Every structure is written in C-alpha cells, then in structure tokens.
Amino acid sequence: MTCIFEFIQWKKVLVRTCHLLLVFGVVASLAFQPSQLRTALYDTSNYLYCITYGLFVYLSLFFYFMTCYTDPGFVPYKRVPNWSGGMVPLSDDEDDDDDDDEGNEQKAVTTSKTHLRKCLLCNIEQPLRSHHCDFCNRCVLKYDHHCPYLETCIGERNHRYFWCFLLATEILIIWSIVICSQSFVPFSDWSSWLHINKFRLFAMHVLVVSLCATTALFCIHSFFALTNSTTWERVSRHRITYLNRLPDEDLNPFHQGYCHNFFYSFLCHRIKEQQWDIVYKKRVEEHVTLYITAAKGYAVDSASSPFKLLNFERRVPRNDDVVIRIHYCGICHTDIHDARNDWQRSTYPMIPGHEITGIVEQIGSDVKHIRVGDSVGVGYMCDSCLKCDLCKKDFEQHCSDMCVTYNSTELDKVTPTYGGYSNLIITREHFVCKIPKNLPLDAAAPLLCAGITVYSPLRRFNVGKGSRIGIVGLGGLGHIAIKFGAAMGAHVTVISTSESKREDAMKLGAKKFLVSKDKEQMKGAKDSLDFIIDTVAANHDVRDLIDLLVFEGVYCSVGGPTKPLEIEPMSLISKKVKITGGAVGGMKETQEMLDFCGKYGITCDIEKINANPETIKTAFDRIVKADVKYRFVLDMLNSF
Incomplete structure (x- = not known):
C-alpha cells in the first residue's frame, strides 16, 4: 500500500511539472521568437500588453494549482456501525444532531436527512451526491470526475476553481494563437518556411489542440454550473439510485434556477448550506404533485x-x-x-x-x-x-x-x-x-400472489423438517411451492400428469416424482403423504390424490378450478382427511414470506x-x- 501511495504522489508531481513545462515552453517560444509579445517586451510604451498577458498566464497557473491542492470535498471519515443500506430518510424524531467537536464542516455533510448507502471501501455513510473515486480512494461530495490532467478529483469544493482555470486558460490560448499567427516569417520557398517556422508550427499545433479540448470542457462545465449537475450524474444517471427512480428521466432534482445555481451554489459555494437532500426532496415533491x-x-x-x-x-x-x-x-x-x-x-x-x-x-x-x-x-x-x-x-x-x-x-x-x-x-x-x-x-x-398463496397453507399446517408433502402441478404456483417446501426441510413429492417435468422438479428441490396418470405409481405411493397442496387450475379428479394421504392428512386446494371437486366421502371418513383451501395471506404473513425468501434466496423462475x-x-x-x-x-x- 505504501508503494502504491508513493507512486500516486510521484505521478501527481510528474503531471503537474509537465503542465508547468508546457505552459512556460509555449510562452517562451512566443516571447523569444519574433512576435508581438517580444516586441512589447522591449517597448516601454507596451508594458501593459505584456503585463496583461502575463496576468492571464499567472491566473491560469494559479487556478490550476488551486484546483489541484484544494480539498475537492472528501467525505470525513465517520463510521456507521448500524447501517442497513438503501436510501432511508431519517424520521423526524430521530436524533440527527452531530457532536459539537465535529466542527461546522463535519456538520455540513452529516446533518443531512437522507443517506444513500454505505461505501464499502471507505466504510462511511455517503451523503447525497457523493461518490467513491477509485483513483483517490476517497468518497467525494458532489463528485464530478477525476481529472487525469490535474491528478485530482473535481468535486463540490474545487469545481469552481476548475471552471476558472478553464476560463483563464481559454482566454490565454486564444490570445496566444493570435500572437503565434502574427509571428510567422514569410518565405517564398516552402521548405525554408517550414524550417524557419518549425517552433511556431509546433506551438500553434499545441495551442489549437489545447483550444479544442479547453473549449469543449469549458462549455460542458459551464452547463453543469448553470444547471447544478455533474458529469457523473449525467453519464451514470441510470445507475444512480436517487436519479434512476425519478418519474421523469429529464428531471434535474437539484435545479434551483440558473442564476441561483451559478452564483450561489457554484461560484459562491458555502459548504454549510449545501444540504442537497432538502433541495432534492422539495424538487421531487413538486414534480410528483404535478403528475x-x-x-x-x-x-x-x-x-x-x-x-x-x-x-x-x-x-x-x-x-x-x-x-x-x-x-x-x-x-x-x-x-x-x-x-x-x-x-x-x-x-x-x-x-x-x-x-x-x-x-x-x-x-x-x-x-x-x-x-x-x-x-x-x-x-x-x-x-x-x-x-x-x-x-x-x-x-x-x-x-x-x-x-x-x-x-x-x-x-x-x-x-x-x-x-x-x-x-x-x-x-x-x-x-x-x-x-x-x-x-x-x-x-x-410473483411472490406477491403465487408465493404467498402456497406459503400460507404450508405455514398454517406447520410444514417443516420431517414433513412429507405432495405438490400437485409444476407451474407458477407449484414450482415456488417446491422451493418453499425444500427450504423448510420437508420431503417434497411432485405429482404431475407429465413425465417430462421430472427433471425440472428434481432440480427445484423435489425428492420424488409421481405421474398421476400412472395408476401403479399412484397405488404404490398410497398413504405416504402428510399434506398435499394442489396448485392446478384446470378441472381434474382429486380422488386418487386423497388416497395418497395418511390418517388425518390434509388436502389443500389453491389452484381455483372452475368446477366442484369430485371427492369420495368414504376416503374422508375412513382416514379423517381434512379438505381445505387457501387464498393468499394476510399482510403480516406476506412480509414474513418475503423475509423468508430473502433469507434463503428464493425467487420465482x-x-x-x-x-x-x-x-x-x-x-x-x-x-x-x-x-x-x-x-x-x-x-x-x-x-x-
């Protein structure tokens, strides 16, 4: 880890040194070659020209290093031992006050009413609009991007300096292009012209490429400043929880008006007042109220x-x-x-x-x-x-x-x-x-209906370890009933009209498979089941199914056939078989069923x-x- 840290530090030094050399190299090529800038250096009446140009060189470098060395908005390390995940607003009666010794800056990022999730790498709670930067290995407030040209993150606290750097550099490059274009020495011979102007051509090439990149970045980040958005939120909107669940994919939940966004939230940034969850909640509620x-x-x-x-x-x-x-x-x-x-x-x-x-x-x-x-x-x-x-x-x-x-x-x-x-x-x-x-x-x-429909009778009749249950039908209800029965520890027998479903039944967790049309199989399984849950919706004869039950066994119909069941009364009398049914479950039982599925990883196919x-x-x-x-x-x- 120490070696990686030292490498990153040296990489920062190298990148920033290269930027210094590039800037001074271009300026030097303009100053020491015949040009308007060189003329102004030796003309006392034109010192203002040189001073103004030098001022923009200084501003460009100043904002470059301000962006590099300003904290981009690293989230303070505050451990969250009892984190449950999800986007969970705190209730009004929960204590959200920070300790006095945390300081105002700490309060600014922890008194938020809403949190997104816990960063597993930093082991801290991420406030709204924060994101973990893999290069800095820290979570950054209002994360925009990691800039390889500065070797730092662009975040809530240094984004304005980055924008100022782009603005100053844009003006400086345009001015330098004008100076460079006026300094070319004319020659009738093309090869001689190239030889004499080779340094100017190199400088012009660097300046034009830099102008294209800087102009694109300046326009993009000006747009972000005006709309109170970030590169990360725009590019990764579909993966960001607080954005991808909005009813309108074009809704910007942090937009407060262009002037307010640019001057108050961006240029005159005040960390104490940036509680994005409040802005988010207000904007979303306004939107939802309308639609x-x-x-x-x-x-x-x-x-x-x-x-x-x-x-x-x-x-x-x-x-x-x-x-x-x-x-x-x-x-x-x-x-x-x-x-x-x-x-x-x-x-x-x-x-x-x-x-x-x-x-x-x-x-x-x-x-x-x-x-x-x-x-x-x-x-x-x-x-x-x-x-x-x-x-x-x-x-x-x-x-x-x-x-x-x-x-x-x-x-x-x-x-x-x-x-x-x-x-x-x-x-x-x-x-x-x-x-x-x-x-x-x-x-x-499907758990909300099919799942609870079969779960409820299984729980009602205490199906568990050692229970011998039969599941009639291998469809939407039947396949989830097999999973439930297996998870509860029961010995599951699947009863179907089709032999082709045997393999699927076994894969789902069944221990035995019966073909209901095979009289010998059905006869051999007589008096072998404690409980049968019949999931078949089509009309069918259940008399052979009743014979599979033991003394005081239970037959439960949940499929809902359209015609009355045909039952042999003597089968009920001789074995005291219980005939029952089921229709979904109560809300408490439904939540219990979902939690059970979460515990055992049960879902529907x-x-x-x-x-x-x-x-x-x-x-x-x-x-x-x-x-x-x-x-x-x-x-x-x-x-x-």
Missing part, C-alpha cells in the same frame, strides 16, 4: 376485447398512502379469469395485475415504516377496514370490506381499483410490503417480457396452454 394522479396502463373493455393503452387517474394521495413507480408486474392465472370474465364477476374497463413490485416515490405524512426509495411490493389486496376481528388477527384477506387491487372498488364502494399493468399505484402503507434487498424486483413480483397489447395476449394464451416456465413478468418500467 402523481395521472397514470396509464393496459386495459380491457370487455371479456372479448383486446388490451389497449388507457390513460386514467389514481386517487389523490392521502397521509397514509405510498406512491409506487411500478417496475414489474407478474401475470397470474387469475388475471386471465378476470379479464375474460370466467368467474362472472368482472367489471370494465379493467387493468389487471396484483403481483406488483417497484420503487417508492412519495410517502404521506403519516407513513412510518416505508421510505422514499424503498423496494416494495403490492399483492392481491390494497385495503380493508383494519377494524374488524379478522383484520386485527392479520386475516385482512378475509375482511368483508377487503379491496382487491383491481376489478374492485375502494372502501368508498365507488372508486374503481386498477392493477399493476400500469406505471404507478397509490396504496395504503399497511398493504405495502418491503422487498428484501437481495431479491431482484422482477423475479420477486420467470420469463420477462415488455408490456403491450400483443405480448400480453400472447402471454395469456401461452399460460392457458401451460407453455411457460414458470411465470410471465411484465416489464412495466420500460413499456411506456
């Missing part, structure tokens, strides 16, 4: 009509609401039943989708546990009374006033609900779940597609034909 109720999604107008793009309005956010920019939405078989009115309960226009994941854009004043920037999900329900006995027991899904995420109404029984095939959703905080940070939003989306009327129709048709492994997920973020 938050306007939404768009893919809807159907009847059971037979195709999907179309529909512009609609979400409700005005309330104090306990969370506004979510939808990134992904899984396609559930229920979406198909509802869109095609298979259950004779559909209302139109309908925007399906209840396997929703996205990023929080805005929260109400009464929201306590969700923060702006959190990765969250919304499932089958979006509201309930929260007052009845069922709600108090965390069975919100069974509340008589429960509001389904789509094809329903809100608690007022008037306002329709629209689902996740859209760009944003506004939901009560209680019905928003946090997605663990190690789960990708696309593969986590998906096929991700862009959302448009054609792709949605194709996905519906393929799901009906069981032609998907194992869940379609719509990329809503990139589909509008």
Whole structure:
C-alpha cells in the first residue's frame, strides 16, 4: 500500500511539472521568437500588453494549482456501525444532531436527512451526491470526475476553481494563437518556411489542440454550473439510485434556477448550506404533485376485447398512502379469469395485475415504516377496514370490506381499483410490503400472489423438517411451492400428469416424482403423504390424490378450478382427511414470506417480457396452454 501511495504522489508531481513545462515552453517560444509579445517586451510604451498577458498566464497557473491542492470535498471519515443500506430518510424524531467537536464542516455533510448507502471501501455513510473515486480512494461530495490532467478529483469544493482555470486558460490560448499567427516569417520557398517556422508550427499545433479540448470542457462545465449537475450524474444517471427512480428521466432534482445555481451554489459555494437532500426532496415533491394522479396502463373493455393503452387517474394521495413507480408486474392465472370474465364477476374497463413490485416515490405524512426509495411490493389486496376481528388477527384477506387491487372498488364502494399493468399505484402503507434487498424486483413480483398463496397453507399446517408433502402441478404456483417446501426441510413429492417435468422438479428441490396418470405409481405411493397442496387450475379428479394421504392428512386446494371437486366421502371418513383451501395471506404473513425468501434466496423462475397489447395476449394464451416456465413478468418500467 505504501508503494502504491508513493507512486500516486510521484505521478501527481510528474503531471503537474509537465503542465508547468508546457505552459512556460509555449510562452517562451512566443516571447523569444519574433512576435508581438517580444516586441512589447522591449517597448516601454507596451508594458501593459505584456503585463496583461502575463496576468492571464499567472491566473491560469494559479487556478490550476488551486484546483489541484484544494480539498475537492472528501467525505470525513465517520463510521456507521448500524447501517442497513438503501436510501432511508431519517424520521423526524430521530436524533440527527452531530457532536459539537465535529466542527461546522463535519456538520455540513452529516446533518443531512437522507443517506444513500454505505461505501464499502471507505466504510462511511455517503451523503447525497457523493461518490467513491477509485483513483483517490476517497468518497467525494458532489463528485464530478477525476481529472487525469490535474491528478485530482473535481468535486463540490474545487469545481469552481476548475471552471476558472478553464476560463483563464481559454482566454490565454486564444490570445496566444493570435500572437503565434502574427509571428510567422514569410518565405517564398516552402521548405525554408517550414524550417524557419518549425517552433511556431509546433506551438500553434499545441495551442489549437489545447483550444479544442479547453473549449469543449469549458462549455460542458459551464452547463453543469448553470444547471447544478455533474458529469457523473449525467453519464451514470441510470445507475444512480436517487436519479434512476425519478418519474421523469429529464428531471434535474437539484435545479434551483440558473442564476441561483451559478452564483450561489457554484461560484459562491458555502459548504454549510449545501444540504442537497432538502433541495432534492422539495424538487421531487413538486414534480410528483404535478403528475402523481395521472397514470396509464393496459386495459380491457370487455371479456372479448383486446388490451389497449388507457390513460386514467389514481386517487389523490392521502397521509397514509405510498406512491409506487411500478417496475414489474407478474401475470397470474387469475388475471386471465378476470379479464375474460370466467368467474362472472368482472367489471370494465379493467387493468389487471396484483403481483406488483417497484420503487417508492412519495410517502404521506403519516407513513412510518416505508421510505422514499424503498423496494416494495403490492399483492392481491390494497385495503380493508383494519377494524374488524379478522383484520386485527392479520386475516385482512378475509375482511368483508377487503379491496382487491383491481376489478374492485375502494372502501368508498365507488372508486374503481386498477392493477399493476400500469406505471404507478397509490396504496395504503399497511398493504405495502418491503422487498428484501437481495431479491431482484422482477423475479420477486410473483411472490406477491403465487408465493404467498402456497406459503400460507404450508405455514398454517406447520410444514417443516420431517414433513412429507405432495405438490400437485409444476407451474407458477407449484414450482415456488417446491422451493418453499425444500427450504423448510420437508420431503417434497411432485405429482404431475407429465413425465417430462421430472427433471425440472428434481432440480427445484423435489425428492420424488409421481405421474398421476400412472395408476401403479399412484397405488404404490398410497398413504405416504402428510399434506398435499394442489396448485392446478384446470378441472381434474382429486380422488386418487386423497388416497395418497395418511390418517388425518390434509388436502389443500389453491389452484381455483372452475368446477366442484369430485371427492369420495368414504376416503374422508375412513382416514379423517381434512379438505381445505387457501387464498393468499394476510399482510403480516406476506412480509414474513418475503423475509423468508430473502433469507434463503428464493425467487420465482420467470420469463420477462415488455408490456403491450400483443405480448400480453400472447402471454395469456401461452399460460392457458401451460407453455411457460414458470411465470410471465411484465416489464412495466420500460413499456411506456
């Protein structure tokens, strides 16, 4: 490490020495060759010309070294032992005061209400707009870039000096080009002209190249100064959390007016007042307020009509609401039943989708546990009374006033609900779940319905180590049920009509595979299972499945066939078999399920597609034909 540090220091010395030699070399070539500058040196009446030129040489070098040796805004080393990651604004009642002995400068960067993340290299909390420089090995406030010509970072505290260096150098180069162009000695012979003017040609070449580079940099950084932005934020916007989650990709959350940006924030920079999180929050809230109720999604107008793009309005956010920019939405078989009115309960226009994941854009004043920037999900329900006995027991899904995420109404029984095939959703905080940070939003989306649908009965009947469970069907629900069962320590048997699914079942964690059409296999497995979860949505005979259960075994149907089950009563009587069902889970259980997935790294196997009327129709048709492994997920973020 010492050798690397010494190399970096010597590199800085070498680069800066080369700059000095280059500047003095060009100036010397102009001063000691016949030129207007040389003439002015020997003409006392023209001293002002030389002094002014020399002043710009001095200013260029002065601002060069001011930029080099000014602290660019290195974030002070302040350890954060209890860091949990994510963009988490502190609550109003949290103590955000710094110790008195930290000093004003330390307070300026640590009293921020919002932090982005912990830098794993510096082991410090990064304030908003800071970034780790790999060359300096430090985190820099309002990081712009690392300049190899100065061998230093350009950041919040030295950016203005860099801009002044570019301005002074620009003027100096233009002036030097004029002087150099007037100093060429004319010759009729081309070779003699080249020989006599070779030093001037070299100087002119260096000056023109320098002018092009300096002009480009000066224009770019003038733009950044006027708009209060940086090179890093412009180039890497898609990778910066506090920028890529904004609803408008052209929104600059730090823009406060051109004059204010340039004179107050840039030239007259005051570190004590640069609390970018305050500016950010104000700008984002202004933007969201303007656009938050306007939404768009893919809807159907009847059971037979195709999907179309529909512009609609979400409700005005309330104090306990969370506004979510939808990134992904899984396609559930229920979406198909509802869109095609298979259950004779559909209302139109309908925007399906209840396997929703996205990023929080805005929260109400009464929201306590969700923060702006959190990765969250919304499932089958979006509201309930929260007052009845069922709600108090965390069975919100069974509340008589429960509001389904789509094809329903809100608690007022008037306002329709629209689902996740859209760009944003506004939901009560209680019905928003946090997605663990190690789960990708696309593969986590089906967990909000398919995942909790199979997880809830597994937990309800205490499936665990030593349990012998059967999973009927290897589709969207079945494949995640296998993963859950294996993670819980159960011996998993998969029951399917197709032998071709054996290999996939074993890869997912099953220990045994039965072909339901093979009577000998089914007979040989009689009385071998404690619990069966049936995920098949198609109508099928379950009598052979009941025979697989042991005494007091449990059969649970979650697939939702459209016709009544055919059951042999004597099988129930002789073995006291329990017949039950399941429909998603309460919010507490859903969050438990997501945390369980985060702990064991469980996600759904998906096929991700862009959302448009054609792709949605194709996905519906393929799901009906069981032609998907194992869940379609719509990329809503990139589909509008």
